[in-house]
Each structure stands twice: as C-alpha cells, then as structure tokens.
Amino acid sequence: MNHRTAPVEIRERFAVPSHRLQEEGRCIRSLPDVDQCVVLSTCNRMEIYYWSERPENAQEHILSHFLGTGRGNVNMGAHFYSHLGAEALEHLCRVLSGLDSMVLGETEIFGQVKTAYQMALDAGVTAGCANKTFQKAFTIGKRVRTDSQIHAGATSVGSVAVELAEQIFGDLSGTRVLILGAGDMSRVTGRALRARGAEGIYVANRSFDRAVELAGTIGGQAIRYDVWGDYLKDIDVVVAATAAPHCIITQETLLPLRAARKYRSLFLIDISVPRNISPDVADIDEVYLYDIDTLTQLADEAKRSREQEVSRCEAIIQDNISKYFPDSALYDQ
Template sequence: MQLVVLGLNHKTAPVEVRECFSFSEEQLRLALRRLRDQEIVEECVWLSTCNRTELYAIVEDAEEAYEPLKEVMTRMATGQQRPDDYVFYHCDQDCIKHLFRVSSSLDSLVIGEGQILSQVKKAYSMARDAGTTSTVLNTLFHRAITVGKKVRTVTRIAYNAVSVSYAAVEMAKSVCGEMEKVKVLLLGAGEMGELTAKHLVASGVQTVFVSNRRYERAVDLAKRFHGEAVPFESFLQRAVDADIIITSTGAPHYMIRAWDMAHIMPKRQGRPIVLIDIAVPRDVEPETAAIQGVTLYNIDDLEAVVESNLRLREQEAKAAEEIIEKELTELVSKFRYLSFQPVMARLADKAEHIRQREMKRALTKLPDLPPEEMKIMESMSRMIIRKMLRDPMVRLNQAAGSEQEEYYLEAIRELFKLDAIGEGKHCEAKACYRYARQ
C-alpha cells in the first residue's frame, strides 16, 4: 500500500483553471461517499480551498492509481477543463512532507497565513465523518495538524500574519493611499469577508458596507465593525457610492458583470472604482477591467503583495522547515513500525495463549496453592514470555524499512508458525512506505 496526493494549487495552475476544480462541501461529501464504495482507494481525504484542491489517498500501487484518481478529479470539474497539465502527484514521504508544509502554511500563497490549518482540520473532519479514514490517514492528519500548530507557536512565521484578505487590503491601500475617507463595499460575509473587514477597520476605514446572500449574516458582521448592512439584491445600487469593492462570495458564477459596471460608472460622475476579487471561482467578470475608470484585481494579482512579505519570512520559514524534517522522520519511523504490528501482535497473542494454557495445566496439579504463590507463578510466567520475546521484537523493529524487513517477517512467521492461527501472509510492498491497519 502507498500514500499519495494528487492536486493542483496556485503554483501549478492559474485562477481560471483552479476555479474549475473548486468544489463545494456537498460535492466533496458526495465524492467521499463514492470513493468509499469503490476499490480505487483504501482511505481518502479531500482538501479544497480557494488556492488548492488535493486528494490524499491510500492506494495499492501509486503508479497504477494515478490515472484513475485524475479521472475522478476530472469528472468533478466544471466545464470541459482537464487537470492534465496542472496537477502534481506525490508519493509516500514526499506526500507526508507536502501535507506538513501545507498545514504549516509554507505552501500557501501568503506564507504564514492562518486559514489553512483550520481548512486542513475541516477537510479531515469531513472525511472522518464520511468513514473514509483509518489508521494511516488518521495518524497522518493528526500529526499534520500538530505540526501546523507547532510551527506557528515555535517560530515567528505568524507574527504580523497575512492572509489573502490581508493582502487584498494591502492592495487597496496601495491604490487609494489613506483609507480613512475610503468607502468599501464588502460582498460576502463568510470567513474571508470577516477577516477582510477586520483588516479594513485596522487600516483606518470608517465606512464599510456589507452585503451577503443571507442578510442576517451581513447585519451581524456590519454591526461588529460599525458598518452598514446592504440587502443582497441591492448591492449594485450601493456600488455607486463605494470607492473599493472586495468580493469573496462562494457563488459558482459571476456576481458582477461588465454590463453591470458599464451602467454604474456614469452614475459615479467620473470617480474611479477599484474591484478586488479574492473569490474562487471569480466573482467579477474579467471583461469588467476594460471599462474606463474601473481597476480590477483578482487573486493572482496578489502575488506582488505576497512577494513583498516573503523576504521578511524567509528566516522563519527555514526554522519551520527544520521542524517539518524532524516530524517527518518521526512519523516515517512510526509508519514503518506499524508494518510489523500485525506480526508482533500475533506473536505476543500466541505466546500469551501458550502461557495461559500451561498455567492452567500446572494449577490443576496444585489445587491447594495459596493465592500469594499463585500470583508469584503468574508474574513469573509473564516475565519469562516478555524476556523471551524481547530480542525478536527489537530485531523486527530495527529491520523496519530496511532490505531485511521481509526476511525477518517471513522468518518470524515460519519459526513460530504464525500463519497457523488464521492470519494471511503479509502483503509484499511495492515501495518502502508500508502500513498496517489496526
């Protein structure tokens, strides 16, 4: 069995491709259920955010699983877009390291941003609820979440933390300068919208309009930041008064079209407007940028803002990489140990079965044995078993992941006749990464 991840992200695919592979929670739950009922994977977790879509899976053979997994992703995509030229595929240790870097925000568009860790937690929770995780992915994701927390605690990578929403506000400041008199319309009151509102107020913005499909959510967010809630069906009318519009909805289609802005601009009496679209799929039709007086930025345009922060975080990222390498080594050792657990457990079970049988025979010949002496015999027999098995157990553990691994497994099974207790032989692994279900 092998551990793999198939995915695409902001490094491998432009926004117009990523938005075709941005899946809703309902789509992911359905995909998990379908994969659970098929033989493509043993375990799986889907992670889908605005900047990445990744499928983590346990498969029989990584090479053979590549095309079927890619086909699963293709069938889920909107439109006719195929992932062929944009996906990456990591196996075993490379897969583990990739997830550790993702959860630590080292692989994010904005290094050090805080959203990705909660998104990893949510993805894992969804898969666990769907019943598509077991020993390996449970162990992997628990450790990945721990690594993400450790990196943010031990290093200063999260100090003055930035996120896509923070980068959007920085972009707005670079265009408009002083923000005190700027009027901002926030379209979308989800987690991204809330973070954006927080950064806007911290930057000095005093007038914030909030519009959301669920009006009560807009009211709640506007109240917290002393803003004004705008009914969703009326946000285009309010756009006439705004200097900046930041969109972050989860809509599958454009919320602001070129036709809309073409009718709004004459009403603004020559005042320019800035649109910052941080949604995936995009909220603003690209052709809007061609209208006079309109400046449009999408999520890929935030790269420049991100670049200015990279130099400040390079040293902390190095410290984070050291943490990841150490955690990677420990987890790989644990996975290698897991490969021997079935044999070790069967050996221990057989020894205990023999001990109990012989103790029972001995005690039938000593019916008047006092309880104190019975405890001594019990303890002595347990200690004999423990000391007899210690060296084989240590040698097995030392052989994990080495060329002698299969040799020792076969030897232990043959010498102690472990296959006679109803267990099948250990599967021959096709890569150094092995695991055992518990």
C-alpha cells in the same frame, strides 16, 4: 493542483464545495485501488490524499473520475502534481504550516485541512493509517507555528492597517469606521476591521448604489457622499480610497472638530493614489496617518521576515516527521 500550478479557470473545474466533501470522498473511496482518502478543496488548491497498495493505478482512476472524456484537453504535466509516501507526508505538513499557501504563513489553511479531514472521518472513508497520519501531521503543523515566526506580521495592506489600528486603540470592539470609496481596497480593509470587532461602519461613495453594495457585504451602513463630513466627530477610523484627484481631508477639516471629539485618537488610512488626506494632518497630536506607501512597506517587511523563517520551518517538519513517522509507520494499515 494549487494556485502555482493551475490558474483559477482550471481550479474551478475541479473545486468541490464544502457541502459535497463527504459525498465526493465516498465517490473516490469507491474507486478501484483506493483504500482511504481525504478531499481538500479550497479557493487555492484541490488535493486528494489517498492510501493504496497500488498508488499509480489509484491515481489513474482518480484522474479519470475528475476528467472523464475531457482528459486530453488538460495539460496534465503543467497543472497536476503527485507525491508518494514520505514526500506526500512532507507536502501535507507544508500545507498545514502555511508554507505552500499563496500568502506565506497564513493560518486559515490549518482549519480548512481540519475540516476536510473531519468530513472524511464522518463519511467513513478514512481508517487507521489516514487517521494516524492526519492527527500527527496536525501536531507537526502546530509545532511549526509555535516554534517559528512564520505567521508573524501582517502581509497585506488591509491587515497591516488593522494591526496598526489595534496598536492605537488596543481593542477595536465598538470602534466606529468611516470608509470613503467603495473599491476593492475599501472592501478588504473594511472586512478586516469588521472581523476585529469594529461595529459602526459607514460607507460613502459618489455612486450611492456602490456604497450600498459595499455596506451590505461588510455589515455597514451607506451614507450620502455629501454628508460624510458630518460623521467625523464620532469616528475612530477613516479609510480613504476614492478617485478624487486632490486631498479631501485636511487640517482645516479636522482642527474645528477637536473639541467636539474631546481630543480622542483618530486613525486615518489613506490607500488612495493620488492621496486623499493631506500629510500635515499628522501634525495634530491625536491624529495618526498612514498612507499606501507606508502600509505597503510594512507589509513587504513582514513578507521578507516570513521568508527568512522558511528554512527553520522545514527543519522542524523534517525533525518531527522522523520522530512521529519511522519509515514503516507510513504504510502500516
């Protein structure tokens, strides 16, 4: 099952935490008619890859293992999918390539599949066929990413903002960030900035407790809302996402700070509605301003670009399946 076939309240019933992947793999391997297996469990999918001389029987045992006596309470046709032989191999390659992900072309899934396979290998629940299949599937997944643009461009507002910041500063290592507001958009953008090297992150919110909470999750420091203006002279990036009904950063806010800032670049990310930053601050030479509409437009353009790459990726997968997996090789033990 995955994010398209089952809602989170169903997926969470079958999720396997990473520290239990080996144990779960051994349990499934011990079921009747299961010869080899790999368990893949992420926030968006739960999949069992298995090898069997009687795959239909093995599937029934696997489903009973997870569902037990509650099988009648689950909509089997709606939530589960099953692929056999070449179709299963194609699905694995699509997963590795990011074609089956919630965010088309995302790269995290490749590492998650590698971890799942390594766990199965360490648990001793794979053998020649599984090992050969996954190793060659990894090669195909890499080929897709090398020979296409499926991963190009940022597809979320937070990631777009970070890419733009990197274009301005070149390297975000050591940059100082001020986050105004402690909602979900602030959290996502703050984490993305931290992941790219931002070091000094300050969080200000009218509710100080919420500022403390957000700062704790992104490795930042909470400051009182009434003093955030004192920090602007040393800040490189401002993320504005408050519920204020008016602009809280204007030309009058920034112009007096230019000399103290030594005319350094300042990147302003306004992801609030109504806007928190006056549009005319972009007229200041060293100030770069992007609002929610611009960021969303750039993210949508990247999504459309990735969608146009899908057919190319699928062709690469098919060509390489034919190259690496002649029909008989799918079933060789």
